């Protein structure tokens with residue numbers, strides 16, 4: 528089976544929109560969470576370290592004040608207990624001046640340099656008796672050529688940093704997990720109408736059934752809902768048009784059956800012409816000619832009806848008065864026994880209508896033809912052109928009230944007119960042409976008898 532058009536291929540660039548949105552939302556939130564946690568961790572780590580260094584500086588100042596002029600050696604304490612004060616020792620620049628007893632804290636060459644004043648004070652992290660310790664080595668200000676080393680246990684700081692690490696790592700992981708869930712939920716929820724829309728569109732494409740509709744959530748007016756609503760409107764129009772086409776084809780084939788049967792009968796009759804009298808032969812061939820003509824005009828009308836819109840390139844500003852005059856002239860020639868009267872008001876002489884002249888002529892010919900066909904011989908047909916309105920009125924039998932709503936239907940012919948030639952397509956076509964020109968065509972019963980057809984349109988032209 529082939530893949531439906533528009534279905535994504537595999538590969539990261541072809542991930543469904545929902546997945547992409549979810550990933551994007553998740554990545555954004557995760558990045559923010561991890562960034563904020565990292566920054567907070569860095570600040571806390573710095574602050575804790577800074578605090579310890581401050582304590583060490585204070586301890587160094589205190590030790591200097593309390594131990595003025597002391598010789599090198601241990602000044603105070605052992606850094607064994609957390610609550611113990613800082614331990615301190617004095618280190619001479621020259622190792623020869625070292626005391627006989629052992630130092631508490633390790634003495635490096637750098638410490639000697641600090642004592643000699645050739646190195647800046649510095650901090651060291653050590654482990655002493657199994658405990659983490661931070662040591663400050665700084666010049667001893669209360670005596671010559673000696674360095675003061677003070678140390679404090681740094682367990683609490685290390686523990687604090689460790690806890691902060693765990694805490695922020697946990698927050699980051701939870702944040703990323705929540706972001707993944709949230710992003711997925713958001714994308715799923717936000718795109719649910721799109722998913723429904725896609726599913727419906729795919730279903731219609733697969734089944735070619737335009738009756739399907741998308742369920743619209745009530746009370747929502749977001750972009751997707753509006754898109755779905757437009758899609759439904761489009762589907763409704765598609766359904767109408769499909770139904771209209773089906774009806775047209777069904778009606779047409781039904782209507783064509785009768786004349787075609789008659790045609791076949793006559794043709795079969797003429798095939799056995801040798802058994803017919805000359806008069807019978809003449810009758811049959813005349814009938815055949817008439818039927819062929821009827822079928823031809825029926826087929827032509829159907830083809831015209833099947834066209835929905837006027838072809839745009841043919842649209843022009845049509846001067847109405849000359850067009851109507853010409854149509855009346857043609858009708859007079861076609862129906863010599865029917866007097867046609869044309870009245871054009873002075874204001875209407877120069878009005879124009881954007882349209883296709885041949886189609887407008889066809890509309891008029893259909894109306895005038897009906898008027899002539901349905902009125903008794905010798906009774907006038909009155910045509911009046913006003914600004915924005917054209918009426919065709921005859922003095923025939925008129926249209927029965929029950930037929931009025933149907934005369935514009937395809938193939939509709941009132942009971943009384945079935946004896947006259949015609950297929951019932953003339954008015955359907957006239958209305959279709961009127962609608963394509965933005966005009967409205969309606970039928971009425973004229974006061975005093977007869978039928979009145981009214982075409983109302985929006986004029987352009989100088990007097991409009």
Ligand SMILES: Nc1ncnc2c1ncn2[C@@H]1O[C@H](COP(=O)(O)OP(=O)(O)OP(=O)(O)O)[C@@H](O)[C@H]1O
Pocket residue numbers: 893897898901902921923924925926934935939940941942944948949950951952953954955978
């Ligand atoms: N001027 C009129 N007076 C009385 N009835 C009319 C008039 N015009 C139309 N009708 C009625 O409306 C029906 C439909 O008219 P329409 O022009 O569509 O078909 P038709 O004239 O019968 O056939 P066609 O125009 O296709 O040759 C007619 O059959 C007739 O019953």
Ligand SMILES: [Mg+2]
Pocket residue numbers: 893896897949952953954
């Ligand atoms: Mg007609």
